[in-house]
Amino acid sequence: MHSSAVFLIEFGCLILTLGLLGRxxxxxxxxxxxxxLLAGLAFGKGGLLPLGASEDFVAVGAEIGVILLLLMLGLEYTAADLVSNLRTHYPAGLVDAFLNALPGAALALLLGWGPVAAVVLAGVTWVSSSGVIAKVLGDLGRLGNRETPVILSILVLEDLSMAVYLPIVTALLAGAGLAAGGVTLAIALGVATLVLVLAVRFGRHVSRFVSSDDPEKLLLVVLGVTLVVAGLAQQLQVSAAVGAFLVGIALSGEVAEGATSLLAPLRDLFAAVFFVFFGLHTDPASIPPVLVPALALAAVTTATKIATGYWAARRAGFGPKGRWRAGGALVARGEFSIVIAGLAVTSGIDPALGPLATAYVLILVLLGPLTARYTEPLAARLSGRLRRRSTASPAEQASAPPGAHKAIEGQDTVGRT
Known part of the structure; x- marks a missing residue:
């Protein structure tokens, strides 16, 4: 009885804290x-108020949070949209993977963590945060911009790539051999392909089976199907998150819209619990030693994400402003990076990987909205300065009187102010 009361008090304080932080x-x-994440650090071991009685429940809630995050992400896309994006924008997806996964893998190898950690950290630095980016684009009023479909296409390709990447990571972390890993990957690809085919050809029938005019029944059926499929996927070593994502893709139309509105509060609750759970397994004292590598990695991958968006928007035929806006919007990392790092933390691959991923995500989830807002204005200002400096030819600058350069610079400064 006493432990039950302690559990309610602990978990209630945790939820209340999350609500206040969200506000x-x-x-x-x-x-x-x-x-x-900071709340998780505060409630974890080595924090200010360590949890005891409710930690196991938080672990279950965190797993449900990952499943709901991926389910809701899948509900945003139809199978036809995914196939179209794959055909049109796959070069941008390849450039994105190469430029942004390579820095993470290189850092893990430089730190001597081994090839498995390199694969994990490559995924952490590769995938942008769809949730954070979508919110930032909405806050900035850019959802209707011409370059926004390019941004969303890259995010969709990243999400699809996770259906292949997560089973590989799961197999590597479990210590599976080459043959077992190949079987796991084949199963993942087969399941993903089967779900896409069924969604394209029989999506209406699947949605009709799940559909219900009663919101309560719709919620229970969708949630039940998702948990069953996620459990079966995990049993096959595919990843529960991928199973939930594929369920979201299979549902479309009014069912997807209704399920989205019903599941959104549950997703927000359990997703918050998931981020706290990741922080619980990170000792705050372990972050300062990895802060310098995290800052360096954040700086490099900020540049690579901006370059990715710039290249993709240029390939789509947009002007410089749209290119810089697309690049700046892709910087934020978040939920998927934490999911990947969380798999590594629970497997005990390297004690420093969790703190590094936490610091890295904290930096970029704060920096992402700033780069989305200011990358294009800063690039325009810098290019304007370069143009003004290049207006005078080298011969004219060399033949000018000694004080002319200072006078020109002074006039340029006055003109800018």
Whole structure:
């Protein structure tokens, strides 16, 4: 009886804290993910108020949070849209994977963590945060911009790639051999292909089976199907998150819209619990030693993400402003990076990987909204300065009187102010 009371008090305080932190983040118009991670650090071992009785329940809630995050992500896309994006924008997806996975893998190898950690950290640095980016684009009023479909296409390709990447990571972390890993990958690809085919050809029938005019029945059926499929996927070593994502893709039309509105509060609750759970397994004292590598990795991958968006928007035929806006919007990392790092933390691959991923995500989830807002204006200002400097030819500059350069620079400064 006493332990039950302690559990209710602990978990109630945790949920109340998350609610207040979410309200604080909403007031200042930024993502609450870094605050949830900080709350996890505060409630974890080595933190200010370590949890005891409710830690096991938080672990289950965190697993449900990952499943709901991926389910809701899948509900946003139809199978036809995914196939179209794959055909049109796959070069951008390849460039994105190469530029952004390579820095993470290289850092893990430089730190001597081994090839498995390199694959994990490559995924952490590769995938942008769809949730954070979608919220930032909405806050900035850019959802209707011409370059926004390019951004969303890259995000969709990343999400699809996770259906292949997560089973590989799961097999590697489990210590599976080459043959077992190949079987796991084949199963993942087969399941993903089967679901896409069924969704394209029989999506209406699947949605009709799940559909219900009663919101309560619709919620229970969708949630039940998702948990069953996620459990079966995990039993096959495919990844529960991928199973949930594929269920979301299979549902479409009114069912997807109704399920989205019903599941959104549950997703927000359990996703917050998931981010806290990741923080619980990270000792705050372990972050300062990895802060310098995390800052360096954040700086490099900020540049590579901007380059990715710039190249993709240029390939789509957009002008410089749209290119810089697309690049700046892709910087934020979040839920998927934490999911990948969480798999590594629970497997005990390297004690420093979790703190590094936490610091890395904290940095970029705060920096992402800033780069989305200011990359294009800063690039325009810099290019304007370069143009003004290049207006005078080298011969004219060399033949000018000694004080002319200072006079020109002074006039340029006055003109800018």
């Amino acid at each position: 604080l983040a909403g007031r200042f118009h930024f993502s609450p993910i870094p605050l949830y």
